[in-house]
Amino acid sequence: MAGGAARIFVSHLAGAPVFDPNGDQVGRVRDLVAMLRVGRRPPRVLGLVVEVIGRRRIFLPMTRVTGIESGQVITTGVLNVRRFEQRPTERLVLGELLDRRVRLVDGGDEVTVLDVAMRQLPARRDWEIDRVFVRRGPRGALRRKGETLTVEWSAVTGFSLEEDAQGAETLVATFEQMRPADLANALHHLTPKRRAEVAAALHDDRLADVLEELPEDDQIEILGKLKAERAADVLEAMDPDDAADLLSELPEEEKERLLKLMRPDDAADVRRLMSYEERTAGGLMTTEPIVLRPDATVADALARVRRQDLSPALAAQVYVCRPPEETPTGKFLGTVHFQRLLRDPPFTLVSAIVDTDLEPLSPDTPLPVVTSHLAAYNLVAAPVVDDGGSLLGAVTVDDVLDHLLPEDWRETEYGPEAGQEAAHGA
Incomplete structure (x- = not known):
């Protein structure tokens, strides 16, 4: 890619297809990996997290990206298929930087990060994040009520600080077009703190669809961090058989408390399903056929x-x-x-x-x-x-x-490279 290329806002890359030089699609972009630097120097973009066959996530260094245009990424065709593992010094741009509350250096106003833009340095393959698109106003305010502006990276401060209650509205909007199974996979790879924040921002029906696709441990973790009334609403929105499976994994006291908060008809369906043995037709069935x-x-x-x-x-x-x-x-x-x-x-x-x-x-x-x-x-x-x-x-x-697949199948990559284990590298 020639130097001086236009800036690219990273939200436009979420889910973008990744192609080799022959035009064959090799995966989709799920996030970007950046490294924060001392002072006010713009972060360096290290590479992309690309989801390939079998939902395997690999690391694609920016040095192997030859073009980013028209909503697609072109690579050199050389992929390291080792599974991506985030290092302590790295930040996931979509997962961790969007929706953060930071401050403008000039005036000290608190703003919400809606997007960031990156550019390729002239005559080099290095990329850096040099612009931040922010909105003034309290968290959760409607966009039309808060002024939006694009500023230099050096004009804001606070990205390196830990945030207790980071929002997730922008991240949720970025993932809006994902299928529930793909969004569940994205949630699974977030930190527990960020996973809870994103789950809290999803609508009940969307969260119900995503919960049905998550591993059991993630389901229990997310449900446990919701308020009881909302947890009951989400269970009502789930397919009765999936809700029954999830509730059966909870302590008896918690299970009964949630069932009592659910609508009587929905709770009755779930109780009926839980009365059957798990690996029988009664335990497997849904109660809502046509x-x-x-x-x-x-x-x-x-x-x-x-x-x-x-x-x-x-x-x-x-x-x-x-x-x-x-x-x-x-x-x-x-x-x-x-x-x-x-x-x-x-x-x-x-x-x-x-x-x-x-x-x-x-x-x-x-x-x-x-x-x-x-x-x-x-x-x-x-x-x-x-x-x-x-x-x-x-x-x-x-x-x-x-029930036929291994219990951990949602956490396991399936595909030709599934057996390879290692940290990512260049």
């Missing part, structure tokens, strides 16, 4: 399947039952698969196209039998029905995979 009455039409079914909050596995079929339509339902009549819904006219009654050939699972069906059932019939979900013929819920393939 349930329709026999007189519903294909058009009704397709409208329900289109709901954005449904996972692909749950949207793959609807279950036809006599009222009530909430689990546990009236008599279970059968399943209508999504492909069948696409083949029949919208006015067709679902009762006319219901599949009654496949036997449903009982709640005490063990995990190996559940797995065999899904594999034998090429299913992504299967109904769970009690002895009285009422639909209790549905087991989906993603829930089965969660």
Whole structure:
């Protein structure tokens, strides 16, 4: 890259694709690594944290970056696939510098860091952070109520100080487009303090989605740092089976306290799930499948399947039952698969196209039998029905995979380089 290139605001690099010289994507930018320097000298940008195949995070030195333009990073093509490990002298730019409260040297006003900009030094491959985009006003104030300005790095002070309650609004906005699993991975790699701050800034539904993708220890840690009322709200927003799994790991007293704070209907679903053995159909199932009455039409079914909050596995079929339509339902009549819904006219009654050939699972069906059932019939979900013929819920393939993979699979990199262990280097 030629000297004198334009400055780049680092928030624009979050999630940016990283390509080799041949145009093949090798990963995505998840953060930048910088080293603070004494006095008011601008920090040196050491490199990028790049997420490659299998969610493995590696360190890409800035000396191997040949271009940053149009929201993408071009490299020399030489990657060190050792896992990234942050050193004590290093700072993660997105994770640790954004949302900090610092002071302007001129006047002493306290400001919030919204972004920082870096530039490449002329005739060198070194990069440094030389500008800071800040907002005046109290933390959490609406942006339109606080003046924003871009100042030299030397015009602010306080980056090296430990902050007790750092905000997270800007960081959350930077990660807004991430899938829950990717955001969960980002949270997992933050410090416990920063993880709690980001979790506190997420909306309940977003935090619920992210919690479902986090390792168990991180789930318990984050939930324990929320106020009890908010923890109950987040549990309500989670899928009942995931909420049940999380609550089952808490001490009995804490579990009961949170269940009592939840809405009675949500708490009842979770209590019902916790009554089953963990590695059975009853312990694996979700209590919120798509349930329709026999007189519903294909058009009704397709409208329900289109709901954005449904996972692909749950949207793959609807279950036809006599009222009530909430689990546990009236008599279970059968399943209508999504492909069948696409083949029949919208006015067709679902009762006319219901599949009654496949036997449903009982709640005490063990995990190996559940797995065999899904594999034998090429299913992504299967109904769970009690002895009285009422639909209790549905087991989906993603829930089965969660229990078949190693317990620490969310913390383990999968891919060709997964076995390599070492600190990062140039």
